[in-house]
Each structure stands twice: as structure tokens, then as C-alpha cells.
Amino acid sequence: MRKASITYIDTHHTAKLANLTLTDAEHEEMQNQLDDVIGYIKKLNTVETSDIEPTAQVTGLKNVTREDTAMDACLTQDEALSGTDKKHNGLFVVDKLVDTQ
Amino acid sequence: MDTSKLTITDIINGYKENKFSVSDIVSSYLDRIEKLNSTLNAYITIDKENALKKAKELDGQEVKGSLHGVPFGIKDMFLTKGVKTTAASNVLRDYIPEYSATAVTRIEEAGGISLGKLNHDAWAHGSSGENSDFGNTLNPWNKDYVPGGSSSGSGTAVAAGLGAFATGTDTGGSIRLPASFTNTVGLKPTYGLVSRYGVIAMASSLDTIGHFTRTVQDSAKILSVTAGPDGMDSTLRQSSEKVNYESLIGKDIKGLKIGVPMEYVAEGLSNDVKETFEKSLEVLEGLGAKIVEVSLPHTEEGIAVYYVLMSSEVSSNLARYDGIRYGSDRSHFGKEAKRRIMLGTYTLSSGYYDAYYKKAMQVRTLLKEDFDKAFEKVDVLVSPVSPTQPWKFGEKISDPLAMYLSDALTVTVNLAGIPGLSVPAGFSANNLPIGIQFMGPHFSEELLFQVGHAFESETKHYERTLNL
Numbered sequence: 001m002r003k004a005s006i007t008y009i010d011t012h013h014t015a016k017l018a019n020l021t022l023t024d025a026e027h028e029e030m031q032n033q034l035d036d037v038i039g040y041i042k043k044l045n046t047v048e049t050s051d052i053e054p055t056a057q058v059t060g061l062k063n064v065t066r067e068d069t070a071m072d073a074c075l076t077q078d079e080a081l082s083g084t085d086k087k088h089n090g091l092f093v094v095d096k097l098v099d100t101q
Numbered sequence: 102m103d104t105s106k107l108t109i110t111d112i113i114n115g116y117k118e119n120k121f122s123v124s125d126i127v128s129s130y131l132d133r134i135e136k137l138n139s140t141l142n143a144y145i146t147i148d149k150e151n152a153l154k155k156a157k158e159l160d161g162q163e164v165k166g167s168l169h170g171v172p173f174g175i176k177d178m179f180l181t182k183g184v185k186t187t188a189a190s191n192v193l194r195d196y197i198p199e200y201s202a203t204a205v206t207r208i209e210e211a212g213g214i215s216l217g218k219l220n221h222d223a224w225a226h227g228s229s230g231e232n233s234d235f236g237n238t239l240n241p242w243n244k245d246y247v248p249g250g251s252s253s254g255s256g257t258a259v260a261a262g263l264g265a266f267a268t269g270t271d272t273g274g275s276i277r278l279p280a281s282f283t284n285t286v287g288l289k290p291t292y293g294l295v296s297r298y299g300v301i302a303m304a305s306s307l308d309t310i311g312h313f314t315r316t317v318q319d320s321a322k323i324l325s326v327t328a329g330p331d332g333m334d335s336t337l338r339q340s341s342e343k344v345n346y347e348s349l350i351g352k353d354i355k356g357l358k359i360g361v362p363m364e365y366v367a368e369g370l371s372n373d374v375k376e377t378f379e380k381s382l383e384v385l386e387g388l389g390a391k392i393v394e395v396s397l398p399h400t401e402e403g404i405a406v407y408y409v410l411m412s413s414e415v416s417s418n419l420a421r422y423d424g425i426r427y428g429s430d431r432s433h434f435g436k437e438a439k440r441r442i443m444l445g446t447y448t449l450s451s452g453y454y455d456a457y458y459k460k461a462m463q464v465r466t467l468l469k470e471d472f473d474k475a476f477e478k479v480d481v482l483v484s485p486v487s488p489t490q491p492w493k494f495g496e497k498i499s500d501p502l503a504m505y506l507s508d509a510l511t512v513t514v515n516l517a518g519i520p521g522l523s524v525p526a527g528f529s530a531n532n533l534p535i536g537i538q539f540m541g542p543h544f545s546e547e548l549l550f551q552v553g554h555a556f557e558s559e560t561k562h563y564e565r566t567l568n569l
Contacts, residue, residue, distance in 0.1 A: 009447050018416060018446040019423070020431055020439055033501050034444055040502055041405045041448075044460050047467070054462030055469055057306055057336070058518030059293040059543065064335040073333065079199040083427025094425055 007031070008038040102129040105262025105567055109171050109319040112265060116164050123170035123214070127156035130172045130216055134263050137569060141239050143254040143263050145177050146185050146218040155214045166212030167322055174264035176255050177218040178225055179205050180299040184215075188301050189233040190223040191433040192422050202299030203331045204268060204310050211326045216264055219254030223435050224419065225275050225303045227251045228507045231498050232437040240282060241567055242533055246491040249282030251275040252313070256283035259313040261569060266323060267313045272303045273407055274486070274511025276311045277523035281486035281536025284525045284562060285313045286553070288320045290328065291338075291544045292518035298333035304414035305336075307407075307515040315563050317524065317553040321346040324546060338544065349551035355389030357552065360479030364400035365510055371489040373529035378485050381526045381537050381556070385483070388555050393479050397471040400513060402464050407512035408505055409448050409461035416445025440501060465516050472517040472540075481552055482540040484510055490529040514540055522549040525562035534562075 011027045011034070022030065077090055086093040102125070115121050131149055138144050152172065159170045177187050180198035187193045201209075209215070222232035230238045230253025238253035240246045241261040248257045255267035256279030269276040271289035280287025288311040295310040302308060310327065314320045324346045330337040366378065382392050419442055424430030434442070448457035475482060487507060497504040514521040519540055526537040539549045539556075557563065 009443070011443065014443050014447045014450065017450055018442050019420070020434070020442060022439070026439070030440065030443055033440060034447070036502050037408065037444060037505070038447070041409055041457065044402060044405050044409070044457075044464055047399070047402060047464050049460060049463035049467070052463040052466050054459055055466040056462060057292075058469060059291075059336070059338060061293070061336065061338075064339070066332070066335075071332075073200070075199055080426075082199055083196060084425065086425070092425055 006039060007035055009034050103262065104130050104133050105260070107262070107265060108316050109168065109265050109314065109322055110316070112171055113164060113169060116170060122161070123156040123159040124153070126170060127152050127172050127214055130262070130264065134216065137261055137263065140244070141241060141257055141261060141263070142236050143219055143238050143258040143261065144174065144217045145187055145189065145220050145235050145254070148184055148215055148217040152214050152216050159212070166210065167326060168208060169212035170214060171212065171265050172214050172216050173208065174216055174219045174255065174258045174267040175205060176221055176252050176267065176269050178221065178270050178301045179268055180301070181205055181215065181218065184218065186218065187235070188224050189221050189235055190435060190438065191234045191429065193428045196427055200299060203296040203333060204300070204327045207326050208268070208323070219252070219258055219267055221253050221255070222251035222437070224301070224415070224438050225251040225270050225272060226415070226437045226441055228274070228278055228504055229253070229492070229497065230279070231494065232435060234435055237494060240491055241569055242284065243531070245493055246533060247282065247494055249279030249487070249491065252279045255313045256280055256285055256287070259283070259285045259315060260567060266319060269311050269313055270300060270303070271309050271311050271515065272307045273411060273515050274508045276313065277486050277511050277521055277536070277538050278508070280313055280523040282491045282534055284534035284565060285315060286317055286320050286525070287311065287313050287523040288324060288546070289514060289521045290324065290546060291520045293336050293338050294544065294546070295327045296331040296334040296337055298331060302418040304411040305418065306414060307411060309515070317522070317550055317557050318347060318350050320522070321350060321550040344547070346547055346550055349547045350554045352551050353389060354385070354552055354555045357390045357481070358393055358479040359385055359390045359552070360393050360395035360475055360482045362397045362400065362475070362482055362484055363394055364397055365484040369488045369509070370485060373490050374485050374488060374535055377527040377535045378537060381483070384556060384559050388559060395475045395478060395482065397475060397513070399464065399468045399471050403468060403513040403516065404505060404509055406461045406464045406468065406516060407508070408444070409457050410465065412441045412445035413449045413458050414445065415441045416449065468513060469517045472519060476542045480541070481545070481548060483537055484540070486510060486523050486536045486538045490533045490535050511538070519543055520546050520549055522553045524553045524556055526560070527562060528565070
């Protein structure tokens with residue numbers, strides 16, 4: 001494959017943000033492939049956009065709301081827990097996020 | 102019974118005339134799956150028991166729903182209550198949902214009978230089907246060639262008679278591309294027409310829910326079932342009016358203005374695609390349509406805009422897969438998902454957001470305005486679906502950028518949010534299918550079906566026999 005000439009992405013920092021663990025080989029491959037893609041994406045810089053509003057959605061809907069009442073479509077506790085073995089007293093078991101220090 | 106020749110209309114008429122029972126039909130499809138799926142690998146999960154049970158329940162009953170007893174396949178991105186749903190990824194290899202997607206529920210309420218869950222590129226990431234963690238789906242027209250992606254199993258299943266129709270998702274071409282590679286009809290509806298409730302999210306500002314059929318009329322029939330708000334997807338157009346999408350089918354296209362975007366056909370097309378497309382324009386002219394050249398000046402930037410926005414939204418949507426509530430942990434993601442998560446995390450990260458995500462959203466505005474201007478001059482647009490006919494397995498898999506560029510003619514429709522209908526248009530010199538797509542303004546599906554049906558009635562490519 002093509003070898004990208006400029007380095008854009010710090011794959012170690014980005015993998016940490018993305019919560020992905022990559023092997024050394026994956027880092028190397030990803031570096032080449034993503035720099036290649038980012039180099040291509042850079043072509044957007046040639047388009048003048050200073051007065052252009054960004055488009056996040058295309059059908060023009062605004063503030064779609066509903067009555068603040070309970071809906072039928074709600075999983076029971078057992079249904080919500082059915083996808084995992086890691087549960088305790090009807091709750092999901094998660095890794096500790098905050099140190100006690 | 103040769104199921105590869107049956108349309109939904111044939112099946113419904115057969116029931117009405119007592120030619121066969123629902124069990125006869127469902128068994129015929131299941132037999133064909135049994136015979137061919139080990140080679141073609143279209144289905145990940147075959148739901149034989151349920152299908153036969155439901156068929157038996159409908160036997161002898163009066164035909165009520167518009168899809169009464171019609172067997173179909175479901176792309177494995179759609180949740181199905183009690184039936185394994187994998188997203189074709191090892192992350193969800195054993196996941197069994199507690200509820201079904203709205204599109205599936207509506208099809209089943211109209212009488213459709215699911216035969217099982219169809220293979221695709223994992224998380225719908227890909228243009229060839231080769232990114233599935235459950236192996237490649239083969240193209241039934243030539244097993245050395247890709248069936249197109251991401252809805253690879255859906256295209257192959259409908260082409261090979263392993264289902265009368267199949268559901269699909271289209272974020273950048275994932276329905277239209279495999280439809281054009283398998284000689285089937287693929288509809289990508291307007292953004293906000295069909296509910297995405299219960300369908301695994303890929304890129305939320307682009308995702309649409311559509312389907313594969315053998316004919317345009319069948320496609321319209323299904324959209325009449327799946328379209329409209331369900332109270333569960335707030336991006337849907339809020340109209341309670343029930344539309345009959347078959348209403349313009351059979352109407353001629355005399356005097357209709359059909360635009361050809363110059364930028365789509367100027368360069369980069371293979372000779373076979375170019376020739377097929379030019380012949381298709383002659384057919385449309387012969388039917389009385391007026392062919393007009395139009396310009397969509399920002400086409401060149403389409404892929405760059407798409408890969409920034411799509412990857413950014415993918416990185417956000419796939420952040421939820423942490424192995425806590427369901428599925429396995431993040432080490433189980435395949436290569437392509439990791440690539441897109443990394444790219445999207447980068448383009449959204451501090452210091453880069455304005456340069457990439459915001460910039461891409463601004464160019465998206467210009468792309469959309471291109472289409473708005475074109476539709477002031479013409480009723481619909483037509484172009485090839487893919488710059489080339491199907492390619493061989495392995496050809497592009499180690500070069501992601503080359504793979505991404507094969508979506509150049511499809512992603513713009515998703516960015517503008519307009520509908521696109523892929524219709525069979527012919528075959529290459531080596532007998533591989535080539536499709537064209539009709540594109541219209543937002544919510545103009547009835548018009549696309551009218552044009553597509555007129556073209557199909559004249560060319561009848563769907564009648565071509567597939568030797569398997």
C-alpha cells in the first residue's frame with residue numbers, strides 16, 4: 001500500500017481517548033493507513049467556507065418533544081440484565097472508576 | 102419451485118389463487134437456503150423453526166396483510182426479539198435482544214415471515230462484505246467476486262432466491278452498492294422516513310433503513326409498510342398520513358426531466374459501467390424522458406466530508422460497546438471498526454474539531470445546496486451506483502482509501518439526506534451486474550418508483566437467469 005508522507009495522528013493518544021488497546025503492529029499499520037486517509041481528507045481545506053452554516057441534519061426538524069409521561073416500551077429489570085453474567089443484586093457490575101485516595 | 106424467480110406479487114397472487122400454501126413457499130425458500138447457504142454464506146442465523154411455525158399458522162387463512170406469508174431475510178443490524186443479533190461482529194457474537202426493531206415488527210405485522218439474519222460488513226462498515234467477522238458472503242453471479250457492502254448478505258439472498266426480499270441499512274451506499282452488484286433493486290429512503298428504532302446505530306446523521314427486492318413494485322410495497330413515525334425515533338417526519346408508495350407505478354415518464362450529474366460521469370468510470378449507463382440513458386429517452394446535463398460542483402469533496410462525519414459519529418455510537426451491559430469488551434472489535442473509531446476520535450478530539458468535523462459539516466451544506474439547485478432544473482437525477490463493476494475478493498482489502506473511494510457516487514445522497522433507488526441496468530462483459538441509481542428531492546420516493554418501474558418494465562434485467 002501507499003506509505004503516507006506526513007504524520008498527522010498520534011495513535012497512542014487517540015487509542016487512549018477511544019478506550020482501545022492496540023498491539024504494536026496495529027499501531028504501525030493504523031499510523032500508515034490513517035495518515036493516508038487524513039491526508040486525503042485535508043482536501044476540504046481548499047473549499048472556502050467562512051460564511052457557510054454547518055449542516056448537522058437535513059430535514060429541518062426542530063425541538064421534537066413528547067408528553068413527559070411513562071411509555072409502555074420499557075424493559076423490565078430482568079430483561080435489561082439479560083445480556084450479561086456480570087450482575088449483583090439486580091444491578092450491573094462495573095469496574096471501579098474513582099480511587100479512594 | 103425456483104424461488105429465485107418469485108416476486109412478492111407472484112407469491113401473494115399464488116396464495117389468492119390457491120396455487121400453493123404458505124408452508125409450501127416457506128419450505129421452498131428454506132430448502133434453497135439449506136442447499137446454497139453453506140457456499141454463499143448469506144445467512145448468519147437461519148430461523149427455520151419459527152418460520153415453519155408461522156407459515157403453518159397462516160396456512161388456509163385469507164390473505165390480509167400486504168406481505169402475507171412472504172419470506173424475507175433481516176440484515177443482522179436489526180434487533181430481533183429472542184433471535185441472536187450480531188452486527189456481524191465478535192463483540193455481539195452471542196447477543197440476544199429483548200425487543201425488535203420497528204421495521205421488523207411492521208413487516209411481521211403485515212404478514213412477513215423471517216427466515217433469519219443476514220451477513221454484512223461488521224457494524225455496516227465496508228463496501229465489499231469482507232469486513233464481516235462471520236466470513237465473506239459470495240456474489241451468486243460469480244463466486245470469486247464481492248457482492249458489495251455493507252449489506253452483502255441482503256443482496257446475495259434476494260438475487261439467489263434465499264428470501265423474497267431483505268432489509269438493509271444505508272449510511273453511505275450500503276444498500277445501493279450491493280443491489281447494483283447483485284442485479285437486485287435497492288431502496289435508500291429519505292432520511293427521516295423509516296424508523297431506526299431497534300437498528301444498531303452507525304452514523305446517526307446519515308443512517309437510513311431500506312430494503313432489497315427483485316422488482317421496483319415490490320420495493321414500493323415494502324416501503325408502504327415500513328414508512329412513517331412510530332413515536333420512538335424523533336428524527337422522523339411527523340406525518341400520520343399513510344402513503345401508498347405504489348400509486349405512481351405504471352404511469353409513463355413522458356416529458357419528465359432527468360438530470361445527469363456531469364461530475365459523476367466525467368471520469369473514473371470503467372468502460373463497462375460507462376457503456377451500460379449510456380445505454381440506460383437511451384432507454385429513458387426512448388420512454389419519453391428528457392435527459393439534461395446538470396452540475397453538482399462539490400461532488401469531488403463528497404468522500405472527504407463523508408469519512409469525517411461518518412467516522413466521528415461511529416466513534417461516538419460505538420463508545421457504548423464496553424462489555425458491561427451486553428456483548429464482549431472492546432478488544433473484540435475488528436480492524437475496520439478500530440480504524441473508524443480511531444479516525445473519528447481523532448477528528449473530534451480537542452484542537453481538531455473545527456478543522457475536521459465543523460469544516461466537513463460546512464462543506465456538507467454546500468453539497469446539499471448543489472442538489473437543491475439541481476432539483477430546480479430537473480425532476481430526478483440518474484447516475485451509475487458504482488464507478489466499477491464488482492471486484493475480486495482481496496483486491497482492495499489492504500488499502501482502506503481505495504475501498505473508501507468506491508463509495509464516491511453513493512455517499513452524496515446520504516449527505517444531502519435525499520432518497521436513492523438502485524435498479525439493475527445490465528451486465529459487464531464478464532457477466533457481472535451493473536446498476537444505476539435514481540435520486541430525487543426529499544420524500545420523492547413515489548416519483549423514484551415511477552421512473553424505476555418504467556425503466557425496469559422496458560429492460561427486464563430481473564428476469565435474467567442465475568445459474569447456481
